[in-house]
Amino acid sequence: MSQSTLEGLHARSVPTAEFGHDALIVCDNVVRIYQTGRIEVQALQGLDLLVDEGEMVAVVGASGSGKSTLLAILSGIDVATAGRVRVGSWDLMTMTGSQRVAYRRSMVGFVWHQAARNLVPFLTGAQNVALPMNLAGMSRRRRRRRVADLLELTGVGHCAGRRPREMSGGEQQRVAVAVGLANAPRVLLADEPTGELDTATSQQVFDALRRANRELGATVVVVTHDPAVSSQVMRTVAIRDGRTSSEVLRRAAPGGEVDGVIAEEYAVMDRAGRVQVPREYREALQLSRRVRLALEAEHVTISPDRPAGHE
Numbered sequence: 526m527s528q529s530t531l532e533g534l535h536a537r538s539v540p541t542a543e544f545g546h547d548a549l550i551v552c553d554n555v556v557r558i559y560q561t562g563r564i565e566v567q568a569l570q571g572l573d574l575l576v577d578e579g580e581m582v583a584v585v586g587a588s589g590s591g592k593s594t595l596l597a598i599l600s601g602i603d604v605a606t607a608g609r610v611r612v613g614s615w616d617l618m619t620m621t622g623s624q625r626v627a628y629r630r631s632m633v634g635f636v637w638h639q640a641a642r643n644l645v646p647f648l649t650g651a652q653n654v655a656l657p658m659n660l661a662g663m664s665r666r667r668r669r670r671r672v673a674d675l676l677e678l679t680g681v682g683h684c685a686g687r688r689p690r691e692m693s694g695g696e697q698q699r700v701a702v703a704v705g706l707a708n709a710p711r712v713l714l715a716d717e718p719t720g721e722l723d724t725a726t727s728q729q730v731f732d733a734l735r736r737a738n739r740e741l742g743a744t745v746v747v748v749t750h751d752p753a754v755s756s757q758v759m760r761t762v763a764i765r766d767g768r769t770s771s772e773v774l775r776r777a778a779p780g781g782e783v784d785g786v787i788a789e790e791y792a793v794m795d796r797a798g799r800v801q802v803p804r805e806y807r808e809a810l811q812l813s814r815r816v817r818l819a820l821e822a823e824h825v826t827i828s829p830d831r832p833a834g835h836e
């Protein structure tokens with residue numbers, strides 16, 4: 526690295542604002558440690574994640590990587606051990622119990638993967654959607670209209686009068702999306718909402734989430750194992766070992782008429798500057814333990830630490 530490159534870059538740099546200052550959801554170096562007996566499990570190990578208002582983001586990762594823990598924290602059910610978590614103007618690390626209840630009622634909606642957890646079995650679809658609604662100042666007629674609109678939006682208007690056992694699994698999950706939207710939350714969180722469904726039915730549930738995002742403007746964070754779901758959102762965030770490891774961004778292919786999408790994979794750099802180099806890159810260049818870093822005008826290179834002339 527030449528000193529003049531570093532000085533030149535310093536002169537051009539602008540001071541950075543607080544991490545995620547304009548994002549709707551901010552997870553900054555979030556740690557969650559579970560203690561069971563004498564064993565500690567670090568479910569999240571310094572996770573950074575930013576989501577902008579109006580985005581629809583898929584979170585993917587192997588079993589045990591920390592996806593559900595992240596969603597439990599964002600939904601206000603669980604509290605991180607350390608780090609900073611903010612959703613809108615809500616600071617999830619310092620909220621009181623009553624603020625937490627207000628947050629869960631007004632700011633976020635949820636869809637869980639077990640249909641049974643989303644719906645009350647002895648209520649009809651319409652009654653389930655009406656149940657969590659904030660009734661203050663809402664006439665009975667307006668409430669009925671809103672319930673019907675939400676069931677229409679998620680494609681299950683025909684389930685208004687049916688109890689959950691009279692609906693298919695996919696219908697139950699689409700009613701669950703309507704329930705999640707009942708209080709017009711700014712954020713909708715969904716944990717494996719298609720986990721128990723076949724591909725065609727998953728698509729219908731995913732379409733309901735997409736309509737919530739596009740037509741109601743809800744910001745949607747969906748945890749999924751389903752590659753078909755993650756390939757349909759503009760941003761997929763991968764979690765590995767309790768940290769965000771990579772992101773795939775999709776954008777419409779330039780040129781237009783063809784309905785093509787370009788997907789690009791990015792590594793995620795954490796706040797301490799750590800980047801995970803994919804295993805296939807490390808193996809291809811036999812990068813291990815000590816590597817050379819070089820700063821160039823527009824990029825940084827990483828090369829194997831081999832004696833000169835030992836190519």
Ligand SMILES: Nc1ncnc2c1ncn2[C@@H]1O[C@H](COP(=O)(O)OP(=O)(O)OP(=O)(O)O)[C@@H](O)[C@H]1O
Nearest residue numbers: 559561566568586587588589590591592593594595
């Ligand atoms: N209540 C708990 N007590 C102790 N350990 C827990 C608890 N909840 C989760 N863990 C552990 O934390 C880690 C992350 O779990 P988490 O459920 O967030 O992963 P996940 O990515 O959602 O997995 P899956 O895809 O299997 O649902 C795992 O090692 C898990 O065993």
